Amino acid sequence: MAVWNGQGFDPVRVAVVGLGYWGPNLVRNLNELPDAHLVSVCDVRAEALERVTRRYPTVEATTSFSDLLADDRIEALAIATPVSTHHPLVTAGLAAGKHVFVEKPLAASVAEATDLVALAERQRLVLMPGHTFLYSPPVNTIKALIDAGELGDIYFISTSRVNLGLHQPDVSVAWDLAPHDFSILRYWLEQVPTHVSALSRCCVLPDIPDVAFINLEFAVGAIAHVELSWLAPSKLRRTTIVGSQKMVVYDDVSNEPVRVFDSGVMPRDPETFGEYRLSYRTGDIVSKQVDVVEPLLLEMSDFCMAIRTGVEPRSSHDIGLDVVRMVEAVDASLATDGTRVEIAEQPAI
Numbered sequence: 001m002a003v004w005n006g007q008g009f010d011p012v013r014v015a016v017v018g019l020g021y022w023g024p025n026l027v028r029n030l031n032e033l034p035d036a037h038l039v040s041v042c043d044v045r046a047e048a049l050e051r052v053t054r055r056y057p058t059v060e061a062t063t064s065f066s067d068l069l070a071d072d073r074i075e076a077l078a079i080a081t082p083v084s085t086h087h088p089l090v091t092a093g094l095a096a097g098k099h100v101f102v103e104k105p106l107a108a109s110v111a112e113a114t115d116l117v118a119l120a121e122r123q124r125l126v127l128m129p130g131h132t133f134l135y136s137p138p139v140n141t142i143k144a145l146i147d148a149g150e151l152g153d154i155y156f157i158s159t160s161r162v163n164l165g166l167h168q169p170d171v172s173v174a175w176d177l178a179p180h181d182f183s184i185l186r187y188w189l190e191q192v193p194t195h196v197s198a199l200s201r202c203c204v205l206p207d208i209p210d211v212a213f214i215n216l217e218f219a220v221g222a223i224a225h226v227e228l229s230w231l232a233p234s235k236l237r238r239t240t241i242v243g244s245q246k247m248v249v250y251d252d253v254s255n256e257p258v259r260v261f262d263s264g265v266m267p268r269d270p271e272t273f274g275e276y277r278l279s280y281r282t283g284d285i286v287s288k289q290v291d292v293v294e295p296l297l298l299e300m301s302d303f304c305m306a307i308r309t310g311v312e313p314r315s316s317h318d319i320g321l322d323v324v325r326m327v328e329a330v331d332a333s334l335a336t337d338g339t340r341v342e343i344a345e346q347p348a349i
């Protein structure tokens with residue numbers, strides 16, 4: 001995917017809400033993008049506004065979200081506030097006729113996410129969750145390999161997303177980090193798992209789970225294991241995909257992020273009844289060439305394109321809702337001592 005550049009349309013007039021850890025990245029990318037015109041920024045904390053306006057002096061600033069809603073110049077909001085605020089802020093934005101991009105996860109429950117999707121559809125406005133990894137070049141290189149059948153049937157996928165920090169005060173490690181891996185799995189396999197089971201522990205703070213081990217089962221037969229933690233000696237962003245033809249190691253912190261292994265195991269015809277012999281194949285290892293472009297720039301470009309052309313963004317509200325369904329199923333499993341929980345069909349909206 002390349003950055004879309006307007007093709008004769010006016011740049012989308014946008015405001016960014018929430019300038020904590022992540023919001024300034026939205027500001028920087030929207031400011032660089034020819035398809036967008038950053039009109040205003042908003043945060044309830046004046047010092048957060050000051051930090052951004054010192055860098056972007058022509059951008060207007062307000063501590064009042066209602067100011068943005070009443071401003072007819074603003075067509076779209078990009079929201080990076082804590083998860084508990086997503087439902088009220090997105091609802092108000094859509095009700096005021098603004099297109100909304102909201103950081104992952106779309107909302108704090110399936111009920112809230114369903115409500116937002118229904119409102120966006122009624123208002124005929126773009127509602128886009130911020131699943132940044134769907135725009136990551138390595139993730140898309142692997143998507144192309146899977147779609148081309150190069151890996152064969154996907155047997156299993158195993159991921160580790162662990163680091164020392166950042167402990168979040170209001171959400172568990174699953175609500176914070178699982179949306180990344182869940183959105184990637186949903187994108188690669190084009191389906192939601194049928195069953196989820198999970199194990200978690202509050203190691204540092206009471207009532208805030210900071211480590212989670214999650215198992216997922218997909219109808220295509222693939223299984224996945226997702227390991228998440230804010231408590232680890234070193235940063236790992238590593239995914240292994242094992243297919244019937246080839247295997248892939250995706251390491252997001254390596255300068256060779258996608259390595260394809262022409263390796264596998266095949267049962268050979270038994271020579272006598274009941275005797276199984278295996279043939280192991282270890283062939284070439286290829287490091288795939290991957291584009292160097294910031295995923296967030298492509299994501300913001302896709303948001304603008306969706307607004308101007310009506311084409312659904314890659315990070316669609318359906319994916320956003322599915323990811324929330326998966327995380328809520330993790331909570332249901334944790335609440336019942338790690339039992340295997342079925343994920344029901346997506347509710348009709």
Ligand SMILES: NC(=O)c1ccc[n+]([C@@H]2O[C@H](COP(=O)([O-])OP(=O)(O)OC[C@H]3O[C@@H](n4cnc5c(N)ncnc54)[C@H](O)[C@@H]3O)[C@@H](O)[C@H]2O)c1
Nearest residue numbers: 018019020021022023042043044045080081082103104132
């Ligand atoms: N896509 C990614 O890779 C990525 C990475 C980090 C965080 N995030 C997401 O970004 C969002 C924000 O996370 P963060 O770590 O930046 O949080 P944060 O707490 O650092 O920042 C949130 C900011 O929102 C402001 N805020 C809260 N309520 C507000 C309101 N009603 N109006 C205006 N401002 C308000 C706060 O003052 C704060 O400055 C979360 O949804 C998180 O999951 C996404």
